[in-house]
Amino acid sequence: MAMYIVADECISCGDCQPECPTKSIIEGKIVFEIDASTCTECEGDFDSPKCVELCPIDNCILPKKAA
Numbered sequence: 818m819a820m821y822i823v824a825d826e827c828i829s830c831g832d833c834q835p836e837c838p839t840k841s842i843i844e845g846k847i848v849f850e851i852d853a854s855t856c857t858e859c860e861g862d863f864d865s866p867k868c869v870e871l872c873p874i875d876n877c878i879l880p881k882k883a884a
């Protein structure tokens with residue numbers, strides 16, 4: 818269970834980063850990225866993924882589909 822950032826949508830504003838309870842959001846080489854191994858989708862911390870709430874771009878942060 819993790820979210821991911823759609824690279825084509827992210828404008829690298831950084832708004833999503835500070836409030837991530839698991840510090841899973843990192844500034845990648847091109848745009849921001851979410852570490853799927855630590856992202857909890859905010860379960861236990863917030864009612865819904867905080868990064869999605871903070872991101873100004875619609876459909877920029879989506880649930881990662883199971884591989």
Ligand code: SF4
Pocket residue numbers: 819820836837838839840841842851855856857858859866867868869
């Ligand atoms: S869903 Fe929550 S835990 Fe996952 S990256 Fe976003 S803010 Fe962090």
Ligand code: SF4
Pocket residue numbers: 822826827828829830831832833834848849871872873874877878
């Ligand atoms: S808030 Fe959205 S647009 Fe801004 S860095 Fe995070 S994912 Fe990218």
